[in-house]
Amino acid sequence: MGKSCEIKLLGAAPSHFVNRVQFVLNLKSIEYEFIDENLNCKSELLLTSNPVHKKVPVLIHANKPPILESLIIIEYLDEVYHDIHPILPSDPLERAHNRFWANYIDTKYFALFEELRRTPGQEGKKEVKKQLDEASELLEEVFVKSSNGKAYFGGDDVGYIDVVLGCFLAWIKFVEKLNKFKIFDEVRTPKLLEWTNRIWSHEALKDAICGSEALTNHYAMLQIKKP
Ligand SMILES: N[C@@H](CCC(=O)N[C@@H](CS)C(=O)NCC(=O)O)C(=O)O
Structure with missing residues (x-):
């Protein structure tokens, strides 16, 4: 650039x-x-x-x-830049819903990943994982309602919630590998699992996501800080 x-x-x-x-x-x-x-x-x-x-x-x-x-x-x-690929819906009520769920993802969903990182021991982590499963199932419901049978939260194309949750996928994959469990799976969150694959291969996301080595280093830095 x-x-x-x-x-x-x-x-x-x-x-x-x-x-x-x-x-x-x-x-x-x-x-x-x-x-x-x-x-x-x-x-x-x-x-x-x-x-x-x-x-x-x-x-x-x-x-x-x-x-x-x-x-x-x-x-x-x-x-x-509203004329090119608007991400928020034009309807005020739908916009409000999008903002609500983005706020939920930032304040509740991500917070559970932080709690998982900070919690020592397998038993403690298991408890946090339970809460993460419930939150992921809730997001599955949100996806089903928002997408209305289409590919993305935003419908036919990537919208606000797709951006917010989609950019967290590299971390989700990293956490899954680290803890040897699945966040999205065929049984609890089948639609979100399909969405994951779809958004992961989206052209516009490719150079906006960093590799696992950088995530590993960043995670190690966070663990040292443990804020
Ligand atoms: N609520 C902020 C969060 C931004 C944030 O937490 N950024 C982190 C990087 S992931 C940061 O700059 N951390 C530096 C620090 O905490 O000193 C946003 O949505 O922009």
């Missing part, structure tokens, strides 16, 4: 929050410059752009004030 791009994205490849912005930029065919942050030694640009949370992603559009928080960034991109 050229240096003259009017969009700059401060990010870190293993972050699914960053990946969701990359996914939307790709869906909308927007060129951008990726500025790779070392989260152990944050740049002055990151610290001054996001002084409140000091986190990635940060989006800088045409040297205007930075835009922060992944969901806010993807909604901003959807508003500004």
